[in-house]
Amino acid sequence: MPDQPTTTRTEGAEVASTKNYRVAVIGGDGIGPEVTSEALKVVAASGVNLETTEFDLGASRYQRTGEVLSEETLEELRGFDAIVLGAVGPAIGDTSVPPGTLERGLLLKMRFDLDLYVNLRPFTGVPGSLAEGCDFVVIRENTEGMYAGEGGFLRKGTPAEIATQGSVNTRFGVERCVRFAFELANSRAAKHLTLVHKTNVLTFAGDLWQRTVNAVGLEYPEVTTDYNHIDAACIYMVENPGRYDVIVTDNLFGDILTDLAGAVAGGIGFAASANLNPDRTGPSLFEPVHGAAHDIAGQQKANPLAAIVSSALMLQHLGEDDAAQRIIAAVRDYADNDPKKDASTSEIGDAIAGKV
Numbered sequence: 001m002p003d004q005p006t007t008t009r010t011e012g013a014e015v016a017s018t019k020n021y022r023v024a025v026i027g028g029d030g031i032g033p034e035v036t037s038e039a040l041k042v043v044a045a046s047g048v049n050l051e052t053t054e055f056d057l058g059a060s061r062y063q064r065t066g067e068v069l070s071e072e073t074l075e076e077l078r079g080f081d082a083i084v085l086g087a088v089g090p091a092i093g094d095t096s097v098p099p100g101t102l103e104r105g106l107l108l109k110m111r112f113d114l115d116l117y118v119n120l121r122p123f124t125g126v127p128g129s130l131a132e133g134c135d136f137v138v139i140r141e142n143t144e145g146m147y148a149g150e151g152g153f154l155r156k157g158t159p160a161e162i163a164t165q166g167s168v169n170t171r172f173g174v175e176r177c178v179r180f181a182f183e184l185a186n187s188r189a190a191k192h193l194t195l196v197h198k199t200n201v202l203t204f205a206g207d208l209w210q211r212t213v214n215a216v217g218l219e220y221p222e223v224t225t226d227y228n229h230i231d232a233a234c235i236y237m238v239e240n241p242g243r244y245d246v247i248v249t250d251n252l253f254g255d256i257l258t259d260l261a262g263a264v265a266g267g268i269g270f271a272a273s274a275n276l277n278p279d280r281t282g283p284s285l286f287e288p289v290h291g292a293a294h295d296i297a298g299q300q301k302a303n304p305l306a307a308i309v310s311s312a313l314m315l316q317h318l319g320e321d322d323a324a325q326r327i328i329a330a331v332r333d334y335a336d337n338d339p340k341k342d343a344s345t346s347e348i349g350d351a352i353a354g355k356v
C-alpha cells in the first residue's frame, strides 16, 4: 500500500518570516507523535510558516502493513525542505518487529541515503545537573563506522557459527565530518576540539581518525585540540563536562556518549539533534536523541523539550535564526526558572509556545 501523507498548512501566529517551508513529519512510535506535535506548536508560535506533510512510518505502520520505507517514499522525502522525526522503534522486548527492522530500514536508511553525514548534538547543562553552566556540542559521524552494516553470518544457527560486524572508516567520510567539527569549533568562543576514540585498541580506525584530525587541524591554527579515549571520556563527561567545547567522534561512540551527555546535562528529555546534510544536496532531519520510550507513551509524561530544541535546530538550518534563538532562549528560561516536575507534555509545550 503506498503511503498517503496528509498535508497541513500552519500559519505562524505573528508571521515573522514570509517564507513557507515544506516539512515532512514522521511522528513515529511511542512518545514520538506526542513530542513532535509540541515541537510543531512551538514553531507555529515562533511565527515561521510550515507546510507539514505527515508520513505514517514506524513500528505501528510496519505491524499493520509490513512496510518500512519504500523507495518511492524516500524519493518523496527528498523533495522537502526538512524532515522532523519524533522517534521510531518497537517497545523493548516486542518481538513482533525483528531487531533492526526500523532502525536500519527506516532511520539509518534516511541518514545514509540522504547523506546526513553530521549528527550534531548540542548540550547545555540545566541548573542542578552535573553539567550546570556547561555548553558543548558532540559531532557524531553519521554514515559509517560500526553502523555501516558490514559483516554477516557464516554457518548461522550451527554450533560453529560465526558473526562478524566490521567498522567502515573512509578518509573521505572521516575528513568531511572532522572538517565540519573544526569549522564549528572555530566559530565558537572556546575554539577547542576533542577527538574521542579508542586509538589504543582500534589501531586501524583510530589511526585514520587521529591522522585526519592532525591534518585538518593545520587549517585551523586557532583551534586547540585534545584527545580522549572513549572510556576516559565517560569519566570526564560525568566528573568535569566543562572541559568540553566541541567533541568529534565516530558513529557508535557518538551514539553512546550522547545518551550519557544527555543524562549529565539534565536528562535525556532535553537532548536534541540535527542530522545534517551540510552540502545541502537534500533535506536534513531533526529529531530528539531519545527513542520511542514506550514505557511512558500516551501518558503525557514525556519531556518535549528535546523535540522542541530539535525543531529550533531545523529553523537555524533553514536560515530562520531569529525564531530559532527565541525558541532556544524560551527553553532555557523555562529550564532555568520554572521546571515544574509534574508538568504534562502539552503543558510544557504551551509554556514554551507562550514564551517565544
Ligand code: NAD
Pocket: 031, 035, 086, 087, 088, 089, 090, 091, 092, 103, 107, 268, 269, 287, 288, 289, 290, 291, 292, 293, 294, 295, 296, 301, 302, 303, 304, 306
Ligand atoms: P528510549 O530513549 O526510548 O528510553 C530510555 C529511557 O529514557 C526510558 O526510561 C524512557 O522513559 C526515558 N525517556 C526517553 N525519552 C524521554 C523523554 N522525552 N522524556 C522523559 N523520559 C524519556 O530508549 P530505549 O528504551 O532503548 O528504546 C525504545 C525504542 O526506541 C527502541 O525501539 C529503540 O530502537 C528506539 N529508539 C529510537 C530512536 C530514534 O528514533 N531516534 C532513538 C533511540 C531509540
Ligand code: IPM
Pocket: 089, 103, 104, 107, 108, 255, 289, 291
Ligand atoms: C540515536 C538512536 C539510533 C542510533 C537508533 C535508533 C538507530 O539510538 O539516534 O541515537 O543508534 O543512532
Ligand code: MN
Pocket: 255, 256, 259, 289
Ligand atoms: Mn542513541
